[in-house]
Amino acid sequence: MNKTTKQLLEENDLREKQLSLENQKLLTDIVAYLRSSSASTYQQELVHRDILDMLQEGEARGQTAREIIGVDFQAFCDEILAELPKRSMKQRIVYGLSIVSLTAAVLISIWLVFSLLGVSFQGRPFTLWLPVTAGQLLGGVVIIALAYGLVEYICRTSFGEQNRTRLQAISFLVCIFLIFLLRIFLQRPLFYLHAGIAAVLIAVLFVIYKVTDRLES
Amino acid sequence: MIPTQMLKGTLEGCILGILSQKETYGYEISSQLAAYGFGTIPEGTIYPLLLRLEKNGLVSAAYRPSELGPRRKYYSLTPAGEAELQQFMQNYAELSRAVGNLLSALKGDTDHE
Structure with a gap:
């Protein structure tokens, strides 16, 4: 991957460790699911960062992942993936x-x-x-x-x-x-x-x- | 609670409406929707819609620092989004009138019986 993507990926991975263990595990599942899509790694990592921000802020407010994202994590990912440009x-x-x-x-x-x-x-x-x-x-x-x-x-x-x-x-x-x-x-x-x-x-x-x-x- | 299916077509327009007041972020949109009586709509429902609005050029996003996390994604309405909101308001008024007419006719019928 190019330099910008790599930098973003490393930054995201590092920040992910600040989340609660439960949310870390969930985010790993989400990212794995995004990886199976045909969106570019850069697009995946931009979304990864947004979800990371979302979870981190929610945690600070005392919200659980279900309260922040909703009950169906896969549907959440599918809706996101529908909006991401596909690889040519x-x-x-x-x-x-x-x-x-x-x-x-x-x-x-x-x-x-x-x-x-x-x-x-x-x-x-x-x-x-x-x-x-x-x-x-x-x-x-x-x-x-x-x-x-x-x-x-x-x-x-x-x-x-x-x-x-x-x-x-x-x-x-x-x-x-x-x-x-x-x-x-x-x-x-x-x-x-x-x-x-x-x-x-x-x-x-x-x-x-x-x-x-x-x-x- | 408003059923998800019923909400689906109108939520995007409502988000545009909230953004027309001032630029704001995902959680704040979710709280405002709750305050207007939409019920609990998690940020996770709003985020994909915001991605779509952004992709279609109706909103623009900028990252700013926040007091809770290191950064927050703020959304604001673009001129195209403004036009889309006007269109939504017209369409919704039409729908609301039509449904209102039908419902009051039904109510009228039962009143006469």
Whole structure:
């Protein structure tokens, strides 16, 4: 995100800690719900700040969140979101690119470290040409997809208390199981990637992340 | 208490009316509505309406320091908002007259029986 948005976000997070614990928890749910919308992070944070002001002032008057906001928190958020401008197609592409490039950079880094450890300790002649298996490739895609699916789900249902930890546990187990399956059955190397090329790829992805993140508002 | 559905169409106009008196903030609007007999309308109901009015250029907002919190969002009427308020007053007078006519006719009928 750009500098203004980042500053606003940090300021909001810092101020949030001055609220009562109950209101902090509620505001976390509200912000999570706003995050699942297609409004830009900057717009979300402007609203975040307004609600923060509202709750803080209400607390000072001795009002509860229900008295300040009303009984239906999700309806409150939906009414707000209906008034916020949505991200344009271009903004959405930039946002998606920033998320995917960062995740891919992290996953390739992990792969690189483990592959290098693998070739160093397997006793075979050392080479910087590292095998990429179909399992690793598919596993990476599955991890990214599941992680974002899960985050999206948690954000959208942030006002429903039930089953959240159970859902997290189930997704985690499904993830582990899938990765195991992929690792066992798809062990055959698809191609070999030189460690140097991988390092360059990580750097390029990181630059893409940095640039798109700066562009995103 | 006035049902929410009935209130919905008129609340925006009423907020414009309150803002036409002087620039003010969310909680104060909520208190004034209560004083005029609208019942308890939480700030959370008013805030999305203010966002819409702001988006449509009918009100403008400015942040000022307050005695209770570090900052407060003050809303004031724009010239477009002023025009919208005039329109609302005309429309509401018409509605009120029509409903009044109907209700007094009903009352007249029952009186004659």
